[in-house]
Amino acid sequence: MSGTVGDMTPKQTEKLKEFKSKVNDILEKPEHDDHYCLRWLRARNFDVVKAEALIRSNMEQRKKWGIDSILTNYKVPEVLEKHYQGGMVGEDKEGHPVWIDPLGKMDMKGLMRSAKRKDIILSRIRFSEQLYHSVFPERSKKYGKHIESITYIVDMEGLGTKHLWKPGLDTCIEFITLLQDMYPESLKIAYFVRVPRIFAAIYALLKPFVDVDVRNKIHVLSNNFQSTLLKDIPAESLPVHWGGTMTDPETGDPKCPHLINLGGPVPEKYYCQEPIVPEDKNLNKEIVKKKFDLTFEVKKKDSAIRYVFKTEGGDIGLSVFLQYGKNEIKQIQEMEKHNSHLVYEDGSIDCPEVGTYILRFDNSHSWTKNKTLYYFAEVVEPDTLFDAMSTE
Numbered sequence: 001m002s003g004t005v006g007d008m009t010p011k012q013t014e015k016l017k018e019f020k021s022k023v024n025d026i027l028e029k030p031e032h033d034d035h036y037c038l039r040w041l042r043a044r045n046f047d048v049v050k051a052e053a054l055i056r057s058n059m060e061q062r063k064k065w066g067i068d069s070i071l072t073n074y075k076v077p078e079v080l081e082k083h084y085q086g087g088m089v090g091e092d093k094e095g096h097p098v099w100i101d102p103l104g105k106m107d108m109k110g111l112m113r114s115a116k117r118k119d120i121i122l123s124r125i126r127f128s129e130q131l132y133h134s135v136f137p138e139r140s141k142k143y144g145k146h147i148e149s150i151t152y153i154v155d156m157e158g159l160g161t162k163h164l165w166k167p168g169l170d171t172c173i174e175f176i177t178l179l180q181d182m183y184p185e186s187l188k189i190a191y192f193v194r195v196p197r198i199f200a201a202i203y204a205l206l207k208p209f210v211d212v213d214v215r216n217k218i219h220v221l222s223n224n225f226q227s228t229l230l231k232d233i234p235a236e237s238l239p240v241h242w243g244g245t246m247t248d249p250e251t252g253d254p255k256c257p258h259l260i261n262l263g264g265p266v267p268e269k270y271y272c273q274e275p276i277v278p279e280d281k282n283l284n285k286e287i288v289k290k291k292f293d294l295t296f297e298v299k300k301k302d303s304a305i306r307y308v309f310k311t312e313g314g315d316i317g318l319s320v321f322l323q324y325g326k327n328e329i330k331q332i333q334e335m336e337k338h339n340s341h342l343v344y345e346d347g348s349i350d351c352p353e354v355g356t357y358i359l360r361f362d363n364s365h366s367w368t369k370n371k372t373l374y375y376f377a378e379v380v381e382p383d384t385l386f387d388a389m390s391t392e
Contacts, residue, residue, distance in 0.1 A: 085263030090237025110266025
C-alpha cells in the first residue's frame with residue numbers, strides 16, 4: 001500500500017486517525033485534509049510521534065519565514081528572477097508538473113554576492129508555495145485525481161570543482177534541509193542527466209542532509225537519457241535539448257529559455273556584497289619563508305581537494321604536483337601568483353588519479369620578506385553510494 005488516500009492498510013488508517021487527533025489544534029485550513037496529513041506520516045514512515053514533531057516544526061518555520069503571506073507580500077529580487085536557474089516546462093504522463101534545473105550552470109558565488117542568503121532561500125520557498133496553492137490544485141482538477149508532487153530533471157552539464165565552494169554548499173544544504181522538512185513528499189522522481197564525475201564528490205558532502213526517501217527517488221541516467229525521460233514525459237512537454245519536441249515559439253531555441261532560466265554568470269552590476277570568507281579562527285596558520293607544502297594522500301579516483309587561503313605581507317604563488325612514488329613527480333598546475341593579501345582565494349583541484357598531491361605555496365619571488373599564510377584545505381572523496389547507483 002502506498003499510504004495515500006484510498007490505498008492504505010488498516011494499520012495506516014489507524015495511524016492517520018491517531019495523528020489527526022494529536023495535531024487537531026493546528027489543522028485549521030481547508031487544505032489540511034487527509035492528503036495533507038498523510039504527507040507528514042509517509043515522510044516519517046507512519047511513525048506518529050516523529051510525524052507530529054515534523055509538522056509542528058513546520059508550523060514554527062512558517063512563522064519564522066513569514067510564509068503564509070509570501071505569495072502576496074514578498075517580491076523575489078531581480079537578480080534571482082533573471083539568473084537563478086530553472087523553470088517548469090509541462091507535465092509528465094501522469095499529470096505531474098515537470099521542472100528542469102540546469103544546476104551545472106549555477107553561479108552560486110555571483111548569486112551570493114548579489115542577493116542575501118535569506119532571499120535565495122525565500123525564492124525557493126515561494127516557488128514551493130505556488131506549487132501547493134495553484135499548480136497542484138489546477139493539475140488535480142484537470143485530471144480528476146490528487147496531484148501533490150513534481151517530476152524534477154537536474155542537468156549537471158557545466159558542473160565543476162568551482163561548485164565545491166563551501167559557502168555555496170552550506171547554503172544549498174540549508175535550503176535542502178528546510179524544503180524537504182517543510183514540503184515532504186513533494187518530489188515524485190528526480191532524474192539526473194549529463195552527470196560529470198565531480199558530482200560524486202559534491203554528493204558526498206550533501207548526502208548526510210538528504211532524507212533517505214528523497215535519495216531513493218534519484219535516478220542517474222546514462223548518456224542516452226532522452227529515451228528514459230520520454231517514457232515518463234510526453235515529447236511535447238519536453239524541450240528538444242532534453243529529448244522532446246518543444247522549442248521557444250519565437251526563436252526556436254531548443255532549450256526553451258522562455259520557460260527555463262538557464263543560469264550562467266551573474267553580471268557584476270548586481271554585486272552588492274563582499275565575498276563570504278571563513279573566520280580566521282577556523283584557519284591554520286603558517287609562516288612561509290620560501291616554500292610551504294601541503295601534502296594529501298588521495299586514495300580514490302575522482303576525488304577533489306578544496307581550499308581557501310589568505311596571506312599577510314603580500315602575494316604568494318600556488319602550484320600543484322602529483323607524486324606517484326618516491327621519485328616520480330609531475331606538475332599538474334603551474335605556479336600562479338595570487339593577491340591573497342587583498343582578497344581570500346578559494347578553489348578546488350580535480351584528482352582523477354590516486355596518489356600524493358602536493359599544494360605548494362611559493363614565496364621564493366620575495367624570499368627576503370616572510371608571508372603569513374592562513375589556510376584550510378581538505379580532500380573530498382566521491383560518494384560510493386552515488387557512484388554505484390544504477391544508470392538507465
